[in-house]
Amino acid sequence: MFQPAKSDRSSTSLFYPLGEIVWGTLHRAVPARISVGHAFGALALFLFALQVATGLLLMIYYRPSAEAAHYSIGILTDEVRFGWLVRSVHAWSSDLLVLAAMLHMVRIYFARAYLAPRRLSWATGLVLLVVAVAFAFSGALLPWDQYAYWSIDAARETIARIPVVSSALLNVFWGGWDIGEEVLLRFYAFHVGILPMVALACLGIHLLTVWNAGLQEDWREPGDPRARTTRPLSDLLLDVLLVVVIAWGVVLSLAVVLPPTLLGPADPLAPLPDVQPRWYFLPTRRLLRSLPPGLAALAVAALFVVVFALPLVDRAETEPAWRKVVHRALGVLAIAAWVYLAARQYYR
């Protein structure tokens, strides 16, 4: 068992509480053995930080207006040193962030790590996933090129099919039924102002809950000698640093080899045929376009509520064998349905 050493700093030190806090943090005991799956959360956090850093850099050259947005992205990619790279890293890490958050959520589901005292982690985590997708969605419009315009127009068409709430949704988020500079400015305000604040608040609660509950051990069977062995957090952080370095290498390679395109400026009278939504919206698009719109919207909303309330539905500390099977089957079924709907939409 790892025993945290006592710090010999005295309370008269200039940085008095800080040193103690850092020391205590680095020497907190964490489970010695945790699965690789635990990396997805750290990965998502790193990618989020990367988003913030590259996003702030992009704000220096980006101009949020229908007149200048496309031009400013062109200047950024062609003239500014490493401008193309900053944009490319921002685009790639946003996709990978959504992916990491999804895989993180899948791991949490199968590990049943949403049980008390981690219920709030689950709720804020789900909000964070929605926020990540909203970030990616609003950010996709900002270059104001043909792809941005027509993919957002296709989303507008999908939303317009939903009865009752479509008008409210389009007026609030789109600034009207058609696409003009109004929607660009609204998406920009969401992307750089509203969503970051929501994300930071949720992230704070999310991390605080995780910190409070501690990491979950993988071997909890009483007889297992590996159970309950611990090591200091600093040791784990070194592993996390390794993951971060590898992730950074992957993001950088993807960003250099496959930079995002910039089509011509948005032209409302020159439709791009057959624009697919981003990959994480493929199943939703399929659902909303194949079922009657009202039913599909209800299904998506109901599914969201069920997933959100999962810690309230499934709350037994120990689950009997049959429930274990049902729990896993439901998870696999949900993933299979997601992949199936995505494939149907992609190869329609």
Add this chain to the structure above:
Amino acid sequence: MTVDGGGQGSTDVSGTSRRSFLGRVFAGTVIAGAGGVIASILAYLFPRESVRSSLGPRRVRVGRAADIPAGTGRLVLVDEEPVWILNLARGFVGVSAFCTHKSCVIKWEESRRLFDCPCHDGRFDERGNVVSGPPRRPLTHFRVALVGDDIYVSAREERQV
């Protein structure tokens, strides 16, 4: 050299264990990577001439008020266009040095208070209006202002008079 057993404690003559060597390689990689990132960000932030905004008002400093005595003029460059800055009784005035006939660069004649075009003998007065010769349109004006002791020309806002 020691016989390497493959363990953590194996050392060579310099006393460096494999573990600490790998640790240093890793730390060095991280530091080099971070240095590269910071250098790239600085390069990104330093503005290039081609990135300069073409929107909004912008001024160009063309000299000090003392550099142009009353009645005289000075030829300056504003965004690659030659501009005459004159110190007249009504203040500083800026007019384009491109003749409106064939765009030759005109010359300020202090004694006659006239602009002279060397190409086809076009003449303009100190307000930029045509006095004689082939030109039909007056010279383009630039807004000039004294800010402290410095003379500034508005680089974007041109107007015909």
